[in-house]
Amino acid sequence: MSLFIKGGTIVTHEETFKADILCKDNKIIEIGDISVVPKDAQVIDATGKLIMPGGIDPHTHMQLPFMGTVAKDDFASGTIAALAGGTTSIIDFVIPNPQQSLLEAYHQWRDWAKKAHANYSFHVAITWWQDSVAEEMETLVKDHGVNSFKHFMAYKNAIMATDDILVASFTKCLELGAIPTVHAENGELVYHLQNKLVAEGFTGPEAHPLSRPSSVEGEAANRAISIANTLGAPIYLVHVSTEEAVDAIRYAKDHGQTVFGEVLAGHLTVDESVYQNPDWATAAAHVMSPPFRPKHHQDALWKGVQGGTLQTTATDHCAFCAEQKAMGKDNFAQIPNGTAGVEERMMVLWEKGVNQGKITANEFVALTSTNTAKIFNLYPNKGCVRVGADADLVIWNPAESKTLSAKTHHSNIEHSIFEGMTINGIPETTICNGKLAWHDNKLFAQSGDGKYIDRPTYAPF
Amino acid sequence: MSLFIKGGTIVTHEETFKADILCKDNKIIEIGDISVVPKDAQVIDATGKLIMPGGIDPHTHMQLPFMGTVAKDDFASGTIAALAGGTTSIIDFVIPNPQQSLLEAYHQWRDWAKKAHANYSFHVAITWWQDSVAEEMETLVKDHGVNSFKHFMAYKNAIMATDDILVASFTKCLELGAIPTVHAENGELVYHLQNKLVAEGFTGPEAHPLSRPSSVEGEAANRAISIANTLGAPIYLVHVSTEEAVDAIRYAKDHGQTVFGEVLAGHLTVDESVYQNPDWATAAAHVMSPPFRPKHHQDALWKGVQGGTLQTTATDHCAFCAEQKAMGKDNFAQIPNGTAGVEERMMVLWEKGVNQGKITANEFVALTSTNTAKIFNLYPNKGCVRVGADADLVIWNPAESKTLSAKTHHSNIEHSIFEGMTINGIPETTICNGKLAWHDNKLFAQSGDGKYIDRPTYAPF
Amino acid sequence: MSLFIKGGTIVTHEETFKADILCKDNKIIEIGDISVVPKDAQVIDATGKLIMPGGIDPHTHMQLPFMGTVAKDDFASGTIAALAGGTTSIIDFVIPNPQQSLLEAYHQWRDWAKKAHANYSFHVAITWWQDSVAEEMETLVKDHGVNSFKHFMAYKNAIMATDDILVASFTKCLELGAIPTVHAENGELVYHLQNKLVAEGFTGPEAHPLSRPSSVEGEAANRAISIANTLGAPIYLVHVSTEEAVDAIRYAKDHGQTVFGEVLAGHLTVDESVYQNPDWATAAAHVMSPPFRPKHHQDALWKGVQGGTLQTTATDHCAFCAEQKAMGKDNFAQIPNGTAGVEERMMVLWEKGVNQGKITANEFVALTSTNTAKIFNLYPNKGCVRVGADADLVIWNPAESKTLSAKTHHSNIEHSIFEGMTINGIPETTICNGKLAWHDNKLFAQSGDGKYIDRPTYAPF
Amino acid sequence: MSLFIKGGTIVTHEETFKADILCKDNKIIEIGDISVVPKDAQVIDATGKLIMPGGIDPHTHMQLPFMGTVAKDDFASGTIAALAGGTTSIIDFVIPNPQQSLLEAYHQWRDWAKKAHANYSFHVAITWWQDSVAEEMETLVKDHGVNSFKHFMAYKNAIMATDDILVASFTKCLELGAIPTVHAENGELVYHLQNKLVAEGFTGPEAHPLSRPSSVEGEAANRAISIANTLGAPIYLVHVSTEEAVDAIRYAKDHGQTVFGEVLAGHLTVDESVYQNPDWATAAAHVMSPPFRPKHHQDALWKGVQGGTLQTTATDHCAFCAEQKAMGKDNFAQIPNGTAGVEERMMVLWEKGVNQGKITANEFVALTSTNTAKIFNLYPNKGCVRVGADADLVIWNPAESKTLSAKTHHSNIEHSIFEGMTINGIPETTICNGKLAWHDNKLFAQSGDGKYIDRPTYAPF
Ligand SMILES: [Zn+2]
Ligand SMILES: [Zn+2]
Ligand SMILES: [Zn+2]
Ligand SMILES: [Zn+2]
Numbered sequence A, B, C, D: 001m002s003l004f005i006k007g008g009t010i011v012t013h014e015e016t017f018k019a020d021i022l023c024k025d026n027k028i029i030e031i032g033d034i035s036v037v038p039k040d041a042q043v044i045d046a047t048g049k050l051i052m053p054g055g056i057d058p059h060t061h062m063q064l065p066f067m068g069t070v071a072k073d074d075f076a077s078g079t080i081a082a083l084a085g086g087t088t089s090i091i092d093f094v095i096p097n098p099q100q101s102l103l104e105a106y107h108q109w110r111d112w113a114k115k116a117h118a119n120y121s122f123h124v125a126i127t128w129w130q131d132s133v134a135e136e137m138e139t140l141v142k143d144h145g146v147n148s149f150k151h152f153m154a155y156k157n158a159i160m161a162t163d164d165i166l167v168a169s170f171t172k173c174l175e176l177g178a179i180p181t182v183h184a185e186n187g188e189l190v191y192h193l194q195n196k197l198v199a200e201g202f203t204g205p206e207a208h209p210l211s212r213p214s215s216v217e218g219e220a221a222n223r224a225i226s227i228a229n230t231l232g233a234p235i236y237l238v239h240v241s242t243e244e245a246v247d248a249i250r251y252a253k254d255h256g257q258t259v260f261g262e263v264l265a266g267h268l269t270v271d272e273s274v275y276q277n278p279d280w281a282t283a284a285a286h287v288m289s290p291p292f293r294p295k296h297h298q299d300a301l302w303k304g305v306q307g308g309t310l311q312t313t314a315t316d317h318c319a320f321c322a323e324q325k326a327m328g329k330d331n332f333a334q335i336p337n338g339t340a341g342v343e344e345r346m347m348v349l350w351e352k353g354v355n356q357g358k359i360t361a362n363e364f365v366a367l368t369s370t371n372t373a374k375i376f377n378l379y380p381n382k383g384c385v386r387v388g389a390d391a392d393l394v395i396w397n398p399a400e401s402k403t404l405s406a407k408t409h410h411s412n413i414e415h416s417i418f419e420g421m422t423i424n425g426i427p428e429t430t431i432c433n434g435k436l437a438w439h440d441n442k443l444f445a446q447s448g449d450g451k452y453i454d455r456p457t458y459a460p461f
């Protein structure tokens, strides 16, 4: 099965040049001025278009059981949305309950993911600790292609990892050549502030950001970084949303430490004022953690992106519908946390980043695909356009526009945090595993076409 | 009872000028060119000398029960040493055991302190939490002149305050108009590193600094500051010893937060190489926490002093003799932590600060007395030279020199971390509560002459 | 001649306490609970009011010949405005033409100032260089009480001091114990941008800020600081208006350098949008250099004030009326640069600083009076409330309000950059040289009552 | 003409993998497990060795006429030294005299370079300004492959570019798509300090660093960056040697500006103490500008390298022999400035960077070759190992060691600043333009084999 993309301009994280591409099976087998093409090759004319590595979203939660319900987008609908937005791979999270076997949870998630249309892999969360957890981490690394473990520093009385767990788990990660990642918010402070606010009668979504001020994230970011530094481990911070956390990462990098930061398309472009929306459902639809922030944080995040402090972009896609959100009608702390975005991420970054002159097209590729591939050791199979790499590609049409809306998106929920944003330059065609997966608003990939991605340890950072 | 100091040069935190001083009872009653003096007044000729506010050491531990033994300097010998060095007041620490009543401990310490030769006050440590602790904090503030509470972020399984305690206690301090203070080291990391080092066979004092690297302090400093920031409370960091902690304080101050930092004379001048001393006893004599640091931290501390990031100087005077130190012969983690210094602090700061051009004489006064008086709300009774202020003074003779040594110091232990340092300019005469307390190497103050200092809440910072 | 102020609360840069004040001639002679008062003493009831040191504005330009015209407020009207706002002293600028004798210019300005109602002193500008300039600097210092010299790094082809002049003059200042001050903007860049903008057809006031972007100030601030650092000289930056300059000062202070920063009431509260005003006259009325800035700079300035990076507040009062501003009708670069403010400074800082919780009342005193007195060596004659100090005082009524307006201000121009701002807490009574100078909106001080202030060298910083 | 390298491990700036390489003419034509090789191919066995892109030194001065003499290494000896150290390309400097035609100078340098053994290109210095200079810049860019222009901010009364020239030239660079580069030292301060030191009798090499303290570089670095920022131009700082300059670059990058920094192998590893050498000739042999620095600057430079603030490594190779250095026997300011290093750069960076764990082998490639290629728009012809790239390669033998010494180096001078440094892992074989150029300490490249490198404008940063 061959696919021939002719006449396009290839954009990688470091170069821009015109060339044809020939794919066979799931691989790129030739790049250049290609004259000989298999007769049966499917031909795509990319004249005037940009061919880039398929997006990799390193942070999604498909069909996550969370806060008493289950996220609306499962691995089928979620990966359809991904493909519609040019993203060919996601890294989702296995989140065992405290006391649950990591392997048991892992297999549960693998099973759920069988219906995926795009590729997927899993971070595994460390939500408790005893010797058996360390042993299962080792098994996951050695036998199941896991090279990253997630730690929630918030969510007290649930999945919060206290410092003793962080120390133990980071130490194990280092030993295994895996990378620890953290959701950085001080869980004690969040707990204190939630209780205080509710006690004072602040029960609506407008209290949500007050319960998680930026200092709460700054503290935890710095703590995770310092613990990693002390132990000699690398560290990756998911969904960095504050100036304080950007500053903490920068400080560490400037002192020679290996630290990575991820930023969400939402935090780059949506601000705190959404929680003031008089419509409860709209305000609640924006409830996620960390919350959207006052505008000066957006400036800090973009500066972090431009200066290399933040390397990856993600979405924390975790879709809850209005009915689910309503569970927190009487108490903002019970509104299921999460928003969608896996479809819009690359478009938002293109519009607000490339079109506004904040980043170059090469940096766009690095931020949406290559850097994630490098950090989680998928590179150069993924994250690049070169002979031998996986044929996961997005063909961008810079001449087309569209307006983002919940009416047209492919998530199962009825709200979009990007509602009404016009995008100039869109992902027209998505190729996944060497096959046309999405083209001209039509889905071609089948459920089950997505492949599990093994990630080896000891990434070369 | 009158005391007349004639012909000297008064140095305060903001001025330098020639004037006579007349004290009556325990107060300064006149400053200027004084012609009429009570007949019975004791006269001190201060010609050619500098008259400064008596030193205040905000961090001592006299006769502290700690790590299975009791510090050798009690409130008698400790305050004699203080007076010998120009220090007229100390702020010591009441450290209740977990589960012990704060008031019970407070009264115990008050009782011990009755034999003091110089003035004293107490920070009270919060080592555990339940509602009764909050109530006792209130009693201490309202009835006993306590306006500061201490929190140890290290010493796991002993007196460590975890984040939930910090949040609760800082909140209570804010409510009471008191200031929380912290010993900033991440206790989980220290615990992990101590166990790891001992397990690997590193049991000597040279392993002590390895168990408490600078990142461990930087983390906790930032955490305490961020928690205070989130709650809106002020915060005071004791014994700041690292570049990381200085940077954390500076960052907070630059963002408008109210943060204070204390630095020890020892950390400013002694470096980590002492732990390499082949003589076990000498190396062990330097074991304190935080440990002495690589030299570049000293540079950061001095910069912090010069730029206003660090406001006070202290000693953490906690004297353990060789025999006590030997309790950790087989395991560095069992060496009682502490060194002496209450006598040498001002001399060391004069020699290494003023004489080396790092600070002015006015800044010396601010750093050794005035700033502490302001932060802990003793100003302008203490920390200044003006009419109406307490007659606690030190008369400095810039023309005299001496060499610091355990042979001549007044601490009960046989080691000095400043051994051999020559000081140009010495505290010749110390006046405490309007009476000659120390002069020309002779003690005049009696046991019991020291007074307890009430400290009102809501200091004007 | 005695003046008795009874029942008020004294607020200094470091204390707040109730006390009566007795002044005789131009001095404070008693503070406390005063029972014996000279019969003929004028009595002021300050019950419920705050008594603070009279304001010192370290940056004004009364009747300055500039850009082809002369500023509208002379030393009479300008000091009336000062007194009306609680300011009892100004430090103005002698600005010799290039090639003009410094002494000649100095005497010219002294002559102009004879009509002042409030006290005054002079910085002298170094606008050119040859040996005679150095000699005249020495004469000014030794015989005329000048201890500060000003350098304009902008205004190419006029009074700009190039690096060779800065090096020579700073060196001379250091030798004399005087302090160099700078207007920090890169004159070459301003010149380039002005020409470029006009060539491109941007001739209106909206182009003014484009010709002086924040990087232009940041560059010059850093340059002046670095030159001073290299030579070992102290340095004072006038009208710091940008985040970049605040950062440059902070960096230097954090590295142990002696650097001071001044901020204008206008830059703290007025932003760049004023240049978009469709009314030419209104936009032009705001033309001053450095220009008003985008809002995030205001945040940085306040942070600088709070963290101690900026120590003094001023106005750069240089009043040009609408007719004068119209000289630049065809070219923004010819609009006379300057705005009024000497009357409003303290009120603006009270309202936007103290009332908004950004600074305490003690810090207000430090920022409006004490720090300037210390830096320019007027302390403790000025800048404090104590026995022996000059009786320059302002009595603040925290219970009264007023709305700032050109209709009611005392400047000779028809525009106020603070138009419409409501002030809660106002300077009700101003005492200058021990005499009632202003009370309840009435002027009592006579022309000529203002005294020239000698400033000795070697301030104790 | 084919070259076959078999069995090696390819190391690029982002990957490490085993593969054979086939070169034909001057290009790499195949990479992988190569089974079919042209019969006549020269075969190199790289088993156990690392194959990396040939080094590019972006800063050399071969046979430079300077300070009254001419540098000893010409384009022949200099490029032999380069090849001996694994460097296959240099970017040298055309430095016109003020008033001299840029084209005339350019052709002079092109003529001198004809004898080169390795590849070369030229930055052109802007040492004066009038319209014709701008026109010649355009010609150089359009017709001669120049895309970078150099500005000396030091060397007053010689080639110093004052701010007006910087503004004019940076503006022209921006218009042309070229990049301005600067030697950042404040020339006025250097001039002042040199004169002052000599006047005070400090005439020896120990005075050289005193005449160029770190603040002098920090100032100029910040100025160049700010001017570029104001104009919207990119900027490249050559030979960054101080903490202050690193901080200035970092500040700019953190604020979204495009700034690049180069560091010399010498500044990373040699410190200021060399100027205290009692042997005049040895001390003088180290005289270069900027000078070697106190040790804490080295730490800052390494941190800059690790954190991405500094992207390229160079040498400023400008070799003067003892006899030439002696010209400054009576005045350090007349000692010809310069040291050798083009041969040692990569080895020093390998030993002190890779072997000491400061950087990875991939980062080594980026720092010695790839980043320079990208910034100066040679990538991917140079700076990478891939099909289609120029066959400029170095084969590193990690198992071999050597000790650096003037006795064995290939520069024409009798001194090495790296004398005695042992290198573990050496450049054993150098391939330039597809031909064996150096192998096992033998030179194979001919004089004239080096090719001029055209550099197109608008590099994709
Ligand atoms: Zn999260
Ligand atoms: Zn998540
Ligand atoms: Zn402690
Ligand atoms: Zn202690």
Ligand SMILES: [Zn+2]
Residues within 6 Å of the ligand: C183, C238, C239, C289, C290, C316
């Ligand atoms: Zn100005």
Ligand SMILES: [Zn+2]
Residues within 6 Å of the ligand: C059, C061, C316
């Ligand atoms: Zn001015």
Ligand SMILES: [Zn+2]
Residues within 6 Å of the ligand: D183, D238, D239, D289, D290
């Ligand atoms: Zn140079």
Ligand SMILES: [Zn+2]
Residues within 6 Å of the ligand: D059, D061, D316
């Ligand atoms: Zn050079």
